[in-house]
Structure formats: structure tokens, C-alpha cells
Amino acid sequence: MATVTALQYYGRKDVRLEQVPSLPCGPDEVRLQIAYCGICGSDIHEYLGGPIFPPKAGEKHPWTGHQLPVTLGHEMSGTIVEVGSGVSDPKLQVGARVAVNPAWTDRHYGLEPCTACELGMSNICKRYASYGLSAAGGGLATEIVVKHLSCIPLPDSVSLKVGALMEPLAVAWHCIRTSGFQKGQTALILGAGPIGLAILMLLRVWGAKTVVISEPTASRKRMANDFGADLVVDPTRFTAPKNGPDPVVIATQGAVHADGVDVAFDATGIQTTLDTAIAAVRPGGTVFNVAIHEKPLMINLNDLTLSERRLMGGICYTQDDFRDLLQALQKGGIPAEKLITSVVDLDDVVEKGLLELIRNKAAHVKILITPNRVRSVRL
Template sequence: MKAARFHGRGDIRIDEVPEPEVGPGQVKVAVDWCGICGSDLHEYLEGPLFIPPPGSPHPLTGETLPVVMGHEFAGTIAELGDGVSGMSVGDKVAVEPYLVCGKCPACAAGRYNICRTFGFVGLSGTQGGFSERCVVDQKWIHPLGDLGTDVGALVEPLAVGYHAARLSPMREGDTAVVFGAGPIGLVTIASLKARGAGQVISVEPAAARKGKAPGAGADVVLDPTEVDVTSAVRDLTGGAGADVAFECAGIDAVLAGAIASVRPGGTVVNVAIWGHEATVQMNALVASEVAVIGSLAYCEDHSDTIALLRDKKVDAGQFITGRIGLDDLVSGGFRELIDNKEENVKILVSPQEALL
């Protein structure tokens, strides 16, 4: 079968690979759509980062590059392994693309997203969503019901935003400011609104992304090239500052802006995956007793995220800005997002010509 494999920095190839075999307790998914994530772009430009390099096999898979990429995917069940129940061939499903040990203190506490040896389907081994078929354990399969598999491919990034919103101390009616209106910023905005935020402020300089923010649920959009964001947020909050801020860009100046924009005793949630060591002015935290917490991916969030989509509390379709075939992954997907990022949010990739 065809699969897109990462061979090294700037080197992704469409290879012929063996179709994976389904084992006991596993489900084979025929992939319909897989989204290109910002972390995929980081791997392409700066990696290997999460992808295990030669000589350093992943502790759970025992594998190194080349690996099949793609972790934001959905499709239909093609085959069920022995012992799998409650599912049928042909069901539409989204995949929670985790690899976890199940034994460490984090896993024992139910926080498997911070498993000490965790990995991801699409980053840590031969399985990935940029392929025709993928096999995962039943526990990572989430039924979509009547939702389309294109929307299903957005469940994973939406769950990232939902998890960040849930992890934060935001209460109903609070003001939140989201720095960055790329894919993760937009889904964070949508998740905050769905969870009852009173006012959501989006901070974004790119014209196309600014245009998407209101549709995601932003009440106010601030352009940092046109206004002093800290002053504007304080004006919008009666001088207090936002209750919580979300850093979705991975940029030092943006992190500083997030810290400066929250009220005394407020919280900054870092959602971005950084491509470099961050610089933080610690005195800015101390002076206002600002808390900074990290939010990694998701944990028990997929079902709630799917429910938001079914209840039409989030319009995920607005985030899809392109659909391409697997053969066009690099030129029509990765390079398009890198070279024209201001014009794109989420590009979906399908290995099935019939869906294009």
C-alpha cells in the first residue's frame, strides 16, 4: 500500500509498504482523510524531533525513521481483530493516535497523555494516517456516527483545544485571550466558546487567519501590528486583564504578551509545541503571581469533542481550506502550508482518489 514516510529533515517520500496486519483487540482503519498538523511541519523543517532518529529507537515501538507520518485521521473500519466488540466493518471512526506504556505513574493516574514513554501513531513507528490502512488498538477508536470522516479528521486537533480549555481554570463567563489564530488557536477559540467563555479575544496579525477567528467564536480580534495588545485587553476587561490566556504560536514575544495580558493571579496555558528553547521573563510572572501551565494533546477528550460537533456547537468545516491526494502531500500540502501559511488553516489529505 502507499504511505508517506519521513526519511529525514526535508525528506518525505510516498513509499510502497506492507499493509499492516490486524491483531487481537485491534482495528484496521481504511483511512479517508488525514490532516496536516503543525507538528508535522516542524518535523519536516527541523526534525527529527518526536520522530526517533537512527540509533535511538522509540521505547514502545522499537523503531526509528523512516516512519509513516500522519496522526489527525479518520476513516472506516476495514477489519476487526479477535475479541473486538461493539463495532462493525464499515463504521465511520476517528482515531486517538496514542502509544502509551500503561504502567508508569502518569498512566496509573489516568493521565496517559503525559506517559513517560508515550508516542504517537504517525510519529513513533511504522503506523500512520498518511497511508491507505492503519491498525490501532480498539481503545483508541472513537465512533463518529453520522459525522463525515472529513470532519472526523478534525476531531484530533479540536481535542487539543478542548483539552487546553478544560485544563485551564476558566469558569463560565470568564474572559480568555488566545494568541495565534492558526489551526490550534482557532480550535481553542471554538472550544472556549463551547465551554462557556464570556468573552474570547483573538490576537493574530495574518489577514486570512484574522478573518477565520470570528467564525470560530472570537468576540474581538486584535492585530498586534496595529494595537498594543496588553493595553487593548485591559481596556476590554475594565482594566483587569484576561482571566486566562492561551499561547498557540510558540514565539517568545507572544508568550511575553500572554503573560502581560492576564490579570494578577491569572493563568497562561501554553498549547504550542515549540521549535526552540523559550525565553521567559520570570519577574513578570512573580510580580503578578501569574501561573503558567502546559497542555499536551488530549486525554479522555475525544468523546466530548465529537459530541460538540454532533451538537453543532463547533463548526469544524470552516477550518478546512484544502483537500489533496496523498501523492501531492509535499508540494500541495507541506509546502503550501509553509509557503502560504497565512492563506491556510487545515489541509486534508486522502489516499483515496474517489474522495477527491
């Protein structure tokens, strides 16, 4: 029986690089030889405290039927090596280079769309699942079989490395689009982690006038400057007077020469950054939550009501986000590969991938994993 090398997730702090059976390629599927797969913050959360998105031990996912162990990895690119008998898309042939939208929604099950899908919000489909978390197969492996609907053909101008970055970039694109951000507006980003930096990078494509970053970590402050922030503020350098103005807000107002920014993106998700985001937005502006919170936060709704500020949030992406992002990548001007801080062989995925991000989080934006046998793939 043919086997695949894959990082199997069994539960909290229990991952194993194992040989698993190679899955058959169904009529509506393609088999990919993985080129690159990024490690996401959600993978770290699963390792340290999961299972969160995968089914719990002894249970099955209600829609995919998948159960532990699951192969991790949902930020992936690869080359098609087999095409199912029912796949007729001329762009999906053996040898084609693709990125993967890992989301499973109603159309993957062949079901009628739920309310969210009917509204064009498939990212919150009630039957949502994902490769690398709750569906069969993941990108931290030598190969994967995916629905042909999940494949995004890559033009020659987009490398396989950038293809593996499209999933987190699509998250950032979705946040910007959903926030209602418009060309010529201003923004504050609280937190220069992978998604915060991706939002910064893409805001330039969207024509932002001024972008301010609030970030305390030295390495990430340098990255924010390198990625084009107009002002980088270290919130730990200030001691705000009791009941006085937030110094990050004062610095932000000075940078945009206004009573606040048009949109504040909170990519940190703690009480202080939420408070700053609300205070830093102009009257009628938008506070957009990017982060997933570990615990509930407090909010005084008068801070929104009395200035008619909007509080919004967003998660994941839709196929439209991938499409529009790919068009922007083709035009150039997005230095996406700057997000990559390390490329690691699959054999070293635990020590130099997962554990490296846990031990030296501030030193990295995105670590890509590549199987040994595809080192010769064209970049």
C-alpha cells in the first residue's frame, strides 16, 4: 500500500511524523504533491491546548466524519500529480501549480447552501470544516487529495512559496474588505504578528493614506517599519496618567492629523488593545476585530454609541477573497515573500517548526515547511 509522510495530530502536545495510507483520488478531486505549507497560529493553539477545531478524542466531525488523528497544515501550495475522472477544468491538469483554499462549505458536500452561503458568507457556513483541522488530509505532508473546488491555479508570476502564503493573506484581505476600508483612508493596526503585518502589506495595495502600527516587540517593530508603516508606536514606552488620554491614541491622531483613524484593526485581542482601538477611531469610524479571544472582554457601548463608531469582526475568507488577492499578486507590488522568515524540511517540522515558533515567536512571521522530495520543484 502506498503511504504518505504526514504530521499527525493526536491531541495536546502529541504530534507524530508518521507514514499514513495514501488516500484514493475521487472523481471530483485532485492529488497534490505538496510544495510548501505554512504553520499557522491556530496550529500552535491546537498543539498547546487543543483539540479546538479538530474533533475531540472518540468523536467525529459532524459533517466530514473525520476523527483524530488529523494531518495538520492548512496553508499550502503544490503541484497536481493526479486528476479525478470528473474534473474537466483545463487549468487543473497534471503538472499545474496551485494554492489551496482549505475551507469545506456546503458545495463541498453537494448540499444546498445554508443562509450564510446564500448571502455570500461561505466563511461562516454552518457546516464549515477545513483541511488540516477537521477534514481528511493536511498540508504538513508529502501529498494531499483535495476537492478540485478547493484549488486555485497559480500563474507563472506567482511562486509556490507565495502560493502557500495565500491563505493567511486571504484572511488579511477579507478583514480589509469586510471593514469597508476605502482608498485614501487611514488605519491603525494593533499588533504586528503575521496577520497584522499582512494587513499592513495589503493596505498599501488598497491605497491607504496613512497606516500606524502599535507593537511592543523590537523585532516586529523593525518588520513593521520594513513593511511600510508610516509610524510604529511602542505602547510600553509610555506611562499614561490615570484617567488621562491613551498615548498611542495621541500619537496616532498626530500621524493622521485628525481626531482618529478611519479604521482600527485589533490583531492582538486583549483588553488594552480593544480600548485603544475604540479610542483611536474617528467619529463614525470602524473598529475591526481580527483576533480570536481567549476570554471575554469588557466594553462600554457608550464609547460606540456617542460617537457612532462601528464595531465589527471577521474570520477566514471566501473564494472571492482568494480571487481578488490573486489578481493583486499578479499585478506585483506585494512583497509577500518578506513574510517568510524560515523554510524547514518536513523531517524537522516539530523541532524547527512548531517548537521554534513557540520558543522564538517574536523572531518569526511565517515558517514554511517543505517535504524533502520536492526540493527540486520550481520556485
